[in-house]
Amino acid sequence: MGREILRMENISKSFPGVKALDDVRFNAYEGEVMALLGENGAGKSTLMKILSGVYTKDTGKILLNGKELEVLNPKDAFDKGIAIIHQELNLVPNLTVYENIFLGREETTTYKTLKKDYMIKEAKKLLDRLKVDIDPTLKINEISLAKQQMVEIAKALSLNTSVIIMDEPTDTLTDKEVDILFDVIRELKAEKKAIVYISHRLKEVFEICDRVTVLRDGKFIDERLVSEIDEEEIIKLMVGRTLDEQFPYLKTNTSEFVFEVKNLTNKYVKNISFSLKRGEVLGISGLVGAGRSELGKTIFGLYPIDEGEMILEGKKVEFKSPKEAIENGIMYVSEDRKSEGLVLTMDVKSNITLSSLDKFKRALGLDKKKEERISEDYRKKINIKTPTLTQKVKNLSGGNQQKVAIAKSLLTQPKVLILDEPTRGIDVGAKREIYDLLNVIKKEGHSVIMISSEMPEILGMSDRIIVMHEGKIKGELTKEEATSEKIMNYIIKEEEDRIESKIS
Amino acid sequence: MKAKLAKAKPFLGLVLIVIVVSILSPNFFTKDNLLTVLRQTSINAIIAAGMTFVILTAGIDLSVGSILGFSGAICAYLLTNGTNVILAFLAAVLVGAVFGLFNGVVITKGKVQPFIATLATMILLRGATMVFTNGKPIAVKGESATNTLRYIARGEILGIPVAVVMMIVVFIICYHILHNTKYGRHVYAVGGNEQAALLSGVNTDRVKMLAYMISGILASIAGIIVLSRLSSAQPTAGDGYELDAIAAVVLGGTSLAGGQGMILGTVVGAMIIGILNNALNLLDVQSYYQMIVRAIVILIAVLLDRKDKNK
Ligand SMILES: Nc1ncnc2c1ncn2[C@@H]1O[C@H](COP(=O)(O)OP(=O)(O)OP(=O)(O)O)[C@@H](O)[C@H]1O
Ligand SMILES: [Mg+2]
Numbered sequence: 071m072g073r074e075i076l077r078m079e080n081i082s083k084s085f086p087g088v089k090a091l092d093d094v095r096f097n098a099y100e101g102e103v104m105a106l107l108g109e110n111g112a113g114k115s116t117l118m119k120i121l122s123g124v125y126t127k128d129t130g131k132i133l134l135n136g137k138e139l140e141v142l143n144p145k146d147a148f149d150k151g152i153a154i155i156h157q158e159l160n161l162v163p164n165l166t167v168y169e170n171i172f173l174g175r176e177e178t179t180t181y182k183t184l185k186k187d188y189m190i191k192e193a194k195k196l197l198d199r200l201k202v203d204i205d206p207t208l209k210i211n212e213i214s215l216a217k218q219q220m221v222e223i224a225k226a227l228s229l230n231t232s233v234i235i236m237d238e239p240t241d242t243l244t245d246k247e248v249d250i251l252f253d254v255i256r257e258l259k260a261e262k263k264a265i266v267y268i269s270h271r272l273k274e275v276f277e278i279c280d281r282v283t284v285l286r287d288g289k290f291i292d293e294r295l296v297s298e299i300d301e302e303e304i305i306k307l308m309v310g311r312t313l314d315e316q317f318p319y320l321k322t323n324t325s326e327f328v329f330e331v332k333n334l335t336n337k338y339v340k341n342i343s344f345s346l347k348r349g350e351v352l353g354i355s356g357l358v359g360a361g362r363s364e365l366g367k368t369i370f371g372l373y374p375i376d377e378g379e380m381i382l383e384g385k386k387v388e389f390k391s392p393k394e395a396i397e398n399g400i401m402y403v404s405e406d407r408k409s410e411g412l413v414l415t416m417d418v419k420s421n422i423t424l425s426s427l428d429k430f431k432r433a434l435g436l437d438k439k440k441e442e443r444i445s446e447d448y449r450k451k452i453n454i455k456t457p458t459l460t461q462k463v464k465n466l467s468g469g470n471q472q473k474v475a476i477a478k479s480l481l482t483q484p485k486v487l488i489l490d491e492p493t494r495g496i497d498v499g500a501k502r503e504i505y506d507l508l509n510v511i512k513k514e515g516h517s518v519i520m521i522s523s524e525m526p527e528i529l530g531m532s533d534r535i536i537v538m539h540e541g542k543i544k545g546e547l548t549k550e551e552a553t554s555e556k557i558m559n560y561i562i563k564e565e566e567d568r569i570e571s572k573i574s
Numbered sequence: 575m576k577a578k579l580a581k582a583k584p585f586l587g588l589v590l591i592v593i594v595v596s597i598l599s600p601n602f603f604t605k606d607n608l609l610t611v612l613r614q615t616s617i618n619a620i621i622a623a624g625m626t627f628v629i630l631t632a633g634i635d636l637s638v639g640s641i642l643g644f645s646g647a648i649c650a651y652l653l654t655n656g657t658n659v660i661l662a663f664l665a666a667v668l669v670g671a672v673f674g675l676f677n678g679v680v681i682t683k684g685k686v687q688p689f690i691a692t693l694a695t696m697i698l699l700r701g702a703t704m705v706f707t708n709g710k711p712i713a714v715k716g717e718s719a720t721n722t723l724r725y726i727a728r729g730e731i732l733g734i735p736v737a738v739v740m741m742i743v744v745f746i747i748c749y750h751i752l753h754n755t756k757y758g759r760h761v762y763a764v765g766g767n768e769q770a771a772l773l774s775g776v777n778t779d780r781v782k783m784l785a786y787m788i789s790g791i792l793a794s795i796a797g798i799i800v801l802s803r804l805s806s807a808q809p810t811a812g813d814g815y816e817l818d819a820i821a822a823v824v825l826g827g828t829s830l831a832g833g834q835g836m837i838l839g840t841v842v843g844a845m846i847i848g849i850l851n852n853a854l855n856l857l858d859v860q861s862y863y864q865m866i867v868r869a870i871v872i873l874i875a876v877l878l879d880r881k882d883k884n885k
Contacts, residue, residue, distance in 0.1 A: 370773075372772075372773070391772075391775075391777065392772060392773050392774070392775050393775040393776065393777050395775075396774075396775035397775070402773065404770075404773055409767070409769060409770070410767075410769050410770055410773050411770055411773070412767065412770055413762070413763045413766035413767040413770050413771060413774075413833065414766065414767065415762075415765075415766035415767070415833040415834050416762055416763060416766055416833070420759060420762070420763075423759075424759065424763055424771070424774045424775075424776070425774040425775045427756040427759060427760075428756070431756060434750070434754070435750060435754030435755045436754055436755060436756060436759070438754070478774065482775075
């Protein structure tokens, strides 16, 4: 059993209208991974932001190696050995990978000029350790979200730290990348570092964590050994009750086609054809970078189409902008809520209604009473945790932000709803709520295209699944025939073919 | 509660300045002087109202001073040549709208940074004004024209100067647009996160083009007021006004990063600048020192505001 490195006692923190943390305690142990679990808005990120100097605590104390620790700001926390990988990426988009890794602690010569070659080499080493192939001289905005996440991890690794906090690090990673990350975590354990691991994926907790601490509504609930607890019990600690079946799949029996895509081709996707029935959930599976989001955005009118056509309810359609797509009943919810999904500076209500303001138009201006009433309905319907509807969205927890983005899309009452990683960062209870919502949408006769990297979700909720790779459709499976092996086979076969053709 | 206090801050600043100035100069808090302050402030306030739209979309409009000068010159020319007063005014406003739209098109379709695009328009129109006026003032002649201009400059409605009434009307309309209409919501959305706004079905280019157009229109309305003051169009009219307008917007608590701020703050910001100018004159501060004092007050006000926002 590991020695206790970190101890947080009696930590409380309030924001206007919310008590985010209430007398919380938290420990981390040498060479162990401590999972920090709880529902969206339970206070996990807030607790870790206090530890890493982003927020100041109202009360309580922090002990590192038995000595009381005062963290003044994030830089101070770094210097004292606490590294954090934030839930929301914190990279400067137009700086290069290596510049981001060394941001704030650049290596210089005695003449104060930058040792660029040295930093590039060191960055390369760190990335190699993560087994990711990223050129350190590329700019952040030139690499994929998943790779950005790996850079964020590399940044934390490069520090000489004793505690490493990972706030939902696997959110944007593929299974393969998750495996690599877990290997790194095992190495870090061997180096006797203490790791704090926040995730909503309980499977991962059982794979990599040694203990769990559970928070609920800002309060400490329990600390347990992973070996002495099961999934059901963890969920019970988190949500305060037991949940029934995780995937409430609902079979639909329609045969009428609503939406059809024929030979869609552009810069990002090649020859895409599929059709969607009324009340159907079509899952799109594939690796990150398979062109799934690009396909969604192309349908949504964001990227121009070179060839092919789209047919909605028997009529040929063409959208020059998302505005036109929405007007025609097609809506897309981005996987990247921070930079594409939400206007963080606006309040909850204004975000929910942003795509549907025409519904609130009256002779002069907007009907704000109606706007409030309807936003409130949605807040209740999908259980968005916020003190008021006028709270700025940037002050909500990650999962609740995601629910706001979904509420916005539902309010447009789309005939075809494209959900890109809809449950990313969402807790077990809320996931279940979103799946229930999928069923409601189905029953109302609307259709969903669900892009997801989470295999259980794809298998659990889709009526049909198409598998994409490198911008092309590689296979289609019905609910009955689909297994995760079959899906992976489509992808792997393709990868092998590619490698073979390269060799020959 | 805290949030409300932060919003009231520019207003508290205004109250503070009024109190301080009233103590320093007994001539300040008189009805006549206050009306003078309001009348002087109206020009900057009207320009700043348009600037608020632009800044809320995370842009900037440096061309307002030149638009003011150019539309004033056109208006004066038309009036002198016997054009109907209403038509001449409409022509001035049309000039503002066209060049505002021009800014918007260059910025959205040409993908040019707002700073550069409007800087170019600023230089272009100042040059055009010089060419058009031959570098000399255009004095307005003709009875009906001079009468109307005099009414705008010195007339009153219910005891309130006409220019001030115009300012109040402008702000009521702008407030309504920003807070009660779909377009207003879109302005905040585009400034807060343009990509998210686009994906939410907002026609972001149109929102921005309209913002610059509103800014141009309001600058030309201010141009008519400036013209009325002197009954002649000066080739340098409006020179440097863009900076006062930007200062008023920022003093009013609107973020230059876009997406956050309020039009009511802009009135208050313009008032603070107007009162400061008035007080410095009343106190007989030499004009060179006036600049230094103004700069210091603006800096302090903005710093106080920032400090609060970082928490
Ligand atoms: N800066 C802030 N201002 C106001 N409220 C905040 C702020 N940051 C967090 N909160 C609130 O504090 C509570 C805890 O949020 P926190 O981000 O810690 O949740 P979390 O457990 O990390 O959730 P998630 O799993 O969704 O990421 C939430 O109710 C949130 O709305
Ligand atoms: Mg969080």
